[in-house]
Amino acid sequence: MSTEAHDPSLVGIGLRPVAALVVIFTVQDGNLQVLLIRRSAPPYQGWWSLPGGLLSPGEGPDEAAVRKLAEETGVADVYLEQLYTFWDLDDREGVAVSYFALVDARQAHLAQRQEWPPAWWPVDGLPPLAFKNERVVEYALRRLRAKLEYSNVAYSLLPAQFTLSQLQRVYEAILGRRLDKRNFRRRMLSLGLIVPTGGRAVEGRHRPAQLYAFKERRPVLF
Amino acid sequence: MSTEAHDPSLVGIGLRPVAALVVIFTVQDGNLQVLLIRRSAPPYQGWWSLPGGLLSPGEGPDEAAVRKLAEETGVADVYLEQLYTFWDLDDREGVAVSYFALVDARQAHLAQRQEWPPAWWPVDGLPPLAFKNERVVEYALRRLRAKLEYSNVAYSLLPAQFTLSQLQRVYEAILGRRLDKRNFRRRMLSLGLIVPTGGRAVEGRHRPAQLYAFKERRPVLF
C-alpha cells in the first residue's frame, strides 16, 4: 500500500492512488511461508505488511508487481498471477491490485536492508498485519490451494530437477495435510506434466531417487 | 473506461484514472446475451462497449459497478463478482476494475435514452468492441462457465420460482451445449441447492411442471 499523501480533491475527476500488492509464497522446511516487510515509518510503523507500493510513472500494476518481487527477492520469471483488487484496505480511497507469486526459496535472496527489512513468515503463524493484509493473504492462500489441484504452479517452487518426494512435500506444505505416496505419484505421472530426466538424486544413506522435471516451466492448466 | 482527459503529470505520484467495467449477462430465448452501450462521443464514437466509467468521489469500484448496473438495467441485488483488473485497454494509463453480473431479463428494464443507448447482444455474435472489451467479455464468459459448475449463480438469471426445464435451458445457453435431462435433474437435486415449492406451472397443452426455488438467493459455492 501507498504511504504517501495525496490530494483528496483529485478523486473528483476519478483519479485515485493505485498500488500493487504481492503475496510471495515459498516452501521451506516443509512449511508454507509468506514474505512480509517490517514497516519503518508510519502509518503502522513497526508492523509487518505485504510488499507493495504505488505504481511508478508509465507502469501498469503487473509491472509494479514484478518490480516489487525483484526488489525483495531478486527473482524474475516466476509464477505471478493477479488475485483481486481491494479498495477498502485503508481509508484513503486508494485501490490495491493484489498478486500472488511462488518462488523457490533456494533461488530467492531477500533484500538486506536496515529499513523495511523483508522476512519469511509461516502462513499459520503470521503476526498482526498492517492495512488488513490478512484478508489478502487469506484470499491468496485459497486461490493457491485451488490452483494447485488443476495446474502446474508448483514448478515455480522447485529447482529445475526434483524428486517426487520433494514435489509431494511441496504439495503437503501448501495443502496443509499429508498425501498418500502411491496415489500422489500415480496422479502426477498420469497428468503428464512431469517427465523423468534420467538423473538420480543421491542424498543420504538410502536408495537414490529418480529426478523429474516439469515439461513446461510456465503456467499450464489441466 | 474513462472518456475524460487527465493530466499526465499526476501519474508521477501514483494517481491514475480508475474505472469500473461491468459485463452484464442475461439469458433470453435460449441465448446468452451481453449488455452493450453504443458510444455517442469519441473516442470510438458509434462503436459498442461495455457499460462502465470512472469512479465517483467517495465510491469504491464495487459501488461504481453496482451503480452502473442500476443505471442501465434498473436492477439491484443480483449476482455481481469482481473479475480482473485490466490496465492496458487503452493508452491512457488508466486502470479498469471489471465485474460480471447476471440479471433476469424479465426484471431488467434497459435505460431508454437517445445518447449512449444500451442493448442486449448475443455473446456469439458481438459487434467489434471499443477499448479491447472483447478480452473482458471473453474472460467473463470463461469465469461464468466455470462458476456455473460449482455454485448457484444461476439464481440471478431466473424468477423466484422456476421449472427444472427453465433451469436447464439457462445452463445450456451459458455452456453452449445440450445437457441430458435426467442427469441434469439428478445432479441439481442432489446438490441440495433447490427445493420444490409445491406449486405447478401450467404453461401449455402438456403436463404442468413442478416449480422449484433456490434455497439461497445469494452466492453459495459447492
Place this chain on the structure above:
DNA sequence: GCAAAAGTGTTCTCTGTACACCCATGT
C-alpha cells in the same frame, strides 16, 4: 545388517455419462 527413504498394485466407492420410454395435460 540395519536404518532410511524409494518405489510399486489392487480394491472399492463414488461420480459422471450414455441412453429410451411412459405420463399428464390442452386442444
Place this chain on the structure above:
DNA sequence: ACATGGGTGTACAGAGAACACTTTTGC
C-alpha cells in the same frame, strides 16, 4: 386421439481414496 413437454432408472467407465510391503543405498 394426438401433440407437447414433464418426469423417471439403470448400466458402464473413470477417478479418487484406502491400504503394506519390497528395494536400494550408505554407514
